[in-house]
Amino acid sequence: MTTNFGKKPYLRWVITVGLIFHLLAVIVPPLAFQTRGPLGSSPSVEALITPVRDYSQFLYLDRGYAFFAPDPGPSHLIQAAISDDVGNMTERMIPSLDDQWPRLLYHRHFMLSEFLHEIYEPPGPPPELARIDPIAAHRWEQGRARYEFVRQSIVDHLAHENPGNRVVIRRLEHVLPGFIEMANNPIELDDPRLYRVLRDQSLIPGDVTESAATLPEAIPAPRHTEPDNSNQADQNIEADQSSQAETQPGDPVQ
Amino acid sequence: MTGSLFAVTKRWFKEFVSAWDRFWFSPRYPHVLAVLRIATGLMLLYSHLVLATELTSFLGDHAWINNTTAAQLHDGAFGSSDMGQSYLWHISNPLLLWVHHALTILITGAFAAGLLTRITAPAAWFLQLMYLHRLTGSLFGLDQIITYMAMYLMLTPCGSCLSIDAWLRRTFANQCLTNRKLDWLLPEIRPTVAANLGSRLLQVHLCVIYLFGGLAKARGELWWDGTATWFAAANFEYQSMDMTWLGSYPRIFSAITHITLFWEVFYAGLVWPKLSRPIILGMAFAVHGGIAVCLGMITFGMMMIVANMVFIEPKWLVRTTRDTDAPTPQLKAEPKVQSTFHRREQDRREQEIESAKESLRVREEKLRERVAKLKKRERKVRRAVARLKPSNRNNPDPNTDTDAEDDL
Numbered sequence: 001m002t003t004n005f006g007k008k009p010y011l012r013w014v015i016t017v018g019l020i021f022h023l024l025a026v027i028v029p030p031l032a033f034q035t036r037g038p039l040g041s042s043p044s045v046e047a048l049i050t051p052v053r054d055y056s057q058f059l060y061l062d063r064g065y066a067f068f069a070p071d072p073g074p075s076h077l078i079q080a081a082i083s084d085d086v087g088n089m090t091e092r093m094i095p096s097l098d099d100q101w102p103r104l105l106y107h108r109h110f111m112l113s114e115f116l117h118e119i120y121e122p123p124g125p126p127p128e129l130a131r132i133d134p135i136a137a138h139r140w141e142q143g144r145a146r147y148e149f150v151r152q153s154i155v156d157h158l159a160h161e162n163p164g165n166r167v168v169i170r171r172l173e174h175v176l177p178g179f180i181e182m183a184n185n186p187i188e189l190d191d192p193r194l195y196r197v198l199r200d201q202s203l204i205p206g207d208v209t210e211s212a213a214t215l216p217e218a219i220p221a222p223r224h225t226e227p228d229n230s231n232q233a234d235q236n237i238e239a240d241q242s243s244q245a246e247t248q249p250g251d252p253v254q
Numbered sequence: 255m256t257g258s259l260f261a262v263t264k265r266w267f268k269e270f271v272s273a274w275d276r277f278w279f280s281p282r283y284p285h286v287l288a289v290l291r292i293a294t295g296l297m298l299l300y301s302h303l304v305l306a307t308e309l310t311s312f313l314g315d316h317a318w319i320n321n322t323t324a325a326q327l328h329d330g331a332f333g334s335s336d337m338g339q340s341y342l343w344h345i346s347n348p349l350l351l352w353v354h355h356a357l358t359i360l361i362t363g364a365f366a367a368g369l370l371t372r373i374t375a376p377a378a379w380f381l382q383l384m385y386l387h388r389l390t391g392s393l394f395g396l397d398q399i400i401t402y403m404a405m406y407l408m409l410t411p412c413g414s415c416l417s418i419d420a421w422l423r424r425t426f427a428n429q430c431l432t433n434r435k436l437d438w439l440l441p442e443i444r445p446t447v448a449a450n451l452g453s454r455l456l457q458v459h460l461c462v463i464y465l466f467g468g469l470a471k472a473r474g475e476l477w478w479d480g481t482a483t484w485f486a487a488a489n490f491e492y493q494s495m496d497m498t499w500l501g502s503y504p505r506i507f508s509a510i511t512h513i514t515l516f517w518e519v520f521y522a523g524l525v526w527p528k529l530s531r532p533i534i535l536g537m538a539f540a541v542h543g544g545i546a547v548c549l550g551m552i553t554f555g556m557m558m559i560v561a562n563m564v565f566i567e568p569k570w571l572v573r574t575t576r577d578t579d580a581p582t583p584q585l586k587a588e589p590k591v592q593s594t595f596h597r598r599e600q601d602r603r604e605q606e607i608e609s610a611k612e613s614l615r616v617r618e619e620k621l622r623e624r625v626a627k628l629k630k631r632e633r634k635v636r637r638a639v640a641r642l643k644p645s646n647r648n649n650p651d652p653n654t655d656t657d658a659e660d661d662l
Contacts, residue, residue, distance in 0.1 A: 012279065015451070019278060026459050030466035034473075057337035060386050060401055065466045067395055070474030072482050075491040095491065103494070104304045104553050108392040110491055112318055115391035139333065146332035150391065153323045160316040174491060179484045179501035189490035189498065 025052035025061050033064030075110070075174040076117035076198075078154065082162045092158075116154065117171055121147050122201060171198040278454055281445030281605060283568035287412040287452060288368070291375070293560040294403040295366025297553060298382060301400065302359050305385070309355055312389055315346045319391050327390050340387035358385075365404075368417020372439050375408035396554040399561055402459055410452035411441035431598070444602050445609070449568075456564045461522035468518030477515045480508025486549060494550035514541055525565060538562040 005011045028049045035042035041049075049056075056062045083089040092099070095109035121143035130137040151169070158167045173196040177187055187193070305312060315321050325343040329335050345351055358381045364370060365378040382401050386393060413419040423430055423440040430437045476482040484507045487497035500507045517537045524530040539559055546555025 012275075016274075016278075019451075019455075022455070023458065026462050030462065034466060034469060054337040058339070058383075059405065060338065060383060060398065062336075062338075063398055064470065065398075065463045066470035067467055068482065068486055069467065069470035069477075070472075071476040072485040072489065075489055077491070102304060103550055104301065104396075105307060107394060107396075107551065108305075108312070108389075109318075111394050112392045142333045146327070149323045149326060149332075150319060153320045154318055156320065157311065157316055157318045174489075176485050176488045179481065179488075179504065179507075182488070182498065182501045189488060189493070194490075 021052065021055075024048065025056040025059070028052060029056050029062040030064050033066070072176075074176050076114050077172045077174060077195075078113040078116060078169050079172050080158055080167060080169045082158065082165045082167050084165050112154075113171075116147075116150060117173075117198070119143070119147050119150060120171070120198075120200075171200075172196065173198055278451060279447050280450055281447055281609070282450035282453055283445050283572050284411050284414050284443065284449045285416075285568045285571035286563060286566050287407060287410050287449055288414070288416040289571070290403060290456075290560060290564060291368065291371070291407050291412040292366060292416060293557070294400055294407060295362060295378070297396075297400050297557055297560075298378060298404065299359065299362045299366055300553070301396070302355065302362055302385075306355055306359070309351060310348055312392065313342060313345070313351050313355075314348060321346060324388055324390055328387065338387040338390070340384045342384055342388035368413040368419050370439065371411075371413020371417060371419050372441070375404065375412065379404040379408050394551075394554065396551070396557055399463075399554070399557045403456065403557070403561060406452040406456040406459070409455070410449045411446055412449075412452070414441040415443045442598070444598075445605060453564055456561065457525075460561055460564070461525065464518050464521035468515060468521070471515050472519065477511060480504070480511045483507040483511040483514070489549075492549045492551070494552070495548045497548050513537070517541065531565060535562055535565060 028045065029052075032041055032045045032049050035045045040046075053062075078094040080092040080094065081089050082092065094113050095106050097106055100106035100109050121140065123144065125137040125140035129140070155167050155169055158169070159165070175194045175196055177189070177194065181187075311317055313321075317324075319327075321343050324340075326332060328338050342351075342354075345354065358378075361374050361381060362378045364374040379401070382404055386397055386401060389397075414423070419440050420443070423442060426436065426440070430440055430442070471477040471482070474482065476485060484501060484504075487493065487500050487507070517534070521534055521538075525534045539562070542555040542558040542562075544555075545558075546552040549555075
């Protein structure tokens with residue numbers, strides 16, 4: 001049995017049009033997410049998403065729903081070192097179950113550290129790229145600026161929480177052990193050997209930009225950890241300091 | 255030939271429109287939606303309360319992602335701009351943030367309790383949306399599902415039962431029957447198209463979420479070689495229970511991986527038939543229960559289980575809640591109230607009768623189709639039996655032979 005909408009039979013058609021529009025806004029964004037490739041979005045999907053883009057963005061429907069996909073990967077953390085004038089240093093890991101409770105609060109911090117990793121863009125672009133493909137070079141600059149602003153915001157937040165102290169952060173990757181390695185050589189999941197420092201390094205060999213050069217190692221690796229002792233350079237971190245920002249929030253970004 | 259094709263197309267189109275009408279515009283009772291409202295409201299409330307423990311770490315000028323950067327992530331400063339905008343980007347004063355947050359908690363609490371739901375449901379949804387656009391970078395699946403649920407629930411009379419509104423409706427039953435605004439504000443329990451639209455939209459949205467979740471997984475290698483579950487269990491940051499013992503049982507974790515992938519991909523198709531629905535919903539309970547208990551996302555896992563409840567038929571809950579929530583007739587009420595009450599009661603009963611007739615008609619049509627099929631099959635069997643009789647073997651009929659091959 002269906003409703004005849006009484007004195008307003010046109011209402012059925014109005015609702016139907018609205019339904020089709022909304023369903024398009026629900027279905028097309030994840031489709032666009034999946035059909036995006038090195039050449040950009042699929043032209044047909046791009047044509048479909050154009051009329052519903054603003055609507056889906058405002059209603060937070062523009063998601064890909066790729067939970068643990070395409071593959072469950074390693075976690076990404078932020079390690080902070082907060083040091084006072086005397087030289088006393090405290091370490092802080094984000095997220096941390098010791099600092100953040102309940103679990104939902106911990107998860108918000110976890111997502112924050114994953115977000116910083118997700119938007120990471122190495123320093124650049126190389127000058128040649130600007131000549132060959134100025135659009136790609138510009139996009140690179142914008143991506144890098146986004147990363148630097150978010151990183152600086154995190155540093156500023158920690159500096160605000162610890163007034164007068166020097167704050168430095170770096171990104172860490174927590175590698176997942178395979179089940180065969182685990183069977184052959186059982187290891188605790190928080191074993192220091194499973195943490196890897198992610199350097200903020202230019203992709204161009206020999207490039208000495210401000211970020212690539214970095215400051216000397218300011219934070220020790222996680223306690224009892226030296227992730228790759230053979231390569232001292234790996235311990236160099238992206239030195240993000242409250243006093244030494246390449247860009248300041250509020251600066252215009254082109 | 256063209257005429258026949260036209261007739262077939264016309265009939266198909268007519269059937270399609272009729273099916274579309276039945277799917278979207280059949281009235282539905284609001285009982286399941288009331289349960290979803292309580293769960294969604296409580297989870298939204300919990301999320302806002304947890305945020306309150308570190309409010310200025312997530313909102314304002316000294317947040318992890320400060321106001322300026324949060325706005326720049328959406329306004330095109332770092333590339334393309336989007337419509338994910340929030341007025342919270344412009345609130346720096348901590349006192350104002352606290353007042354805003356307290357108001358949000360109050361409205362969300364009222365939504366959960368079913369107080370003035372017609373107003374508090376859209377308000378709770380809008381406030382949640384503003385928080386989402388401000389909290390870019392610290393969101394995950396929970397935020398998505400509770401926002402979508404609040405969005406669809408606000409379209410429905412989800413506050414008409416299991417709510418303070420239902421109690422108010424009983425208390426002011428007479429006024430509700432004579433005052434249209436009050437009647438809208440405190441809706442009565444009856445099957446409505448709005449309840450059906452909200453339910454259907456959430457059902458379809460869930461199918462989209464699972465379909466693309468499954469397709470995204472199908473692009474990975476670990477979901478095919480069976481190790482994805484192991485790597486999810488071995489993630490220290492996610493785990494809330496040590497599941498590394500699974501590593502000793504590759505057959506178990508690989509089976510879980512494959513089942514999860516196929517369940518997710520085929521959810522959109524198998525959740526609709528009544529025969530496969532209990533299996534699909536049972537698996538949803540198992541998968542999300544596992545995520546809640548083992549992978550540290552109890553809030554997300556619980557809400558996904560609750561969202562799957564939208565596939566439960568409201569009639570299962572109608573009997574249990576009807577006695578307590580149905581408006582009681584006021585025998586000594588004024589004649590106008592009595593007549594309105596009786597007219598509505600009659601409408602409701604007529605709706606129920608129509609609904610029963612419709613389902614009987616659909617069942618009869620299916621039975622007729624089944625009988626026609628059985629008769630057709632019977633004819634074929636009779637022909638096959640006739641062919642196999644010894645008298646026919648010596649003098650086979652070429653036409654019958656073709657039929658026999660078809661039958662085989």
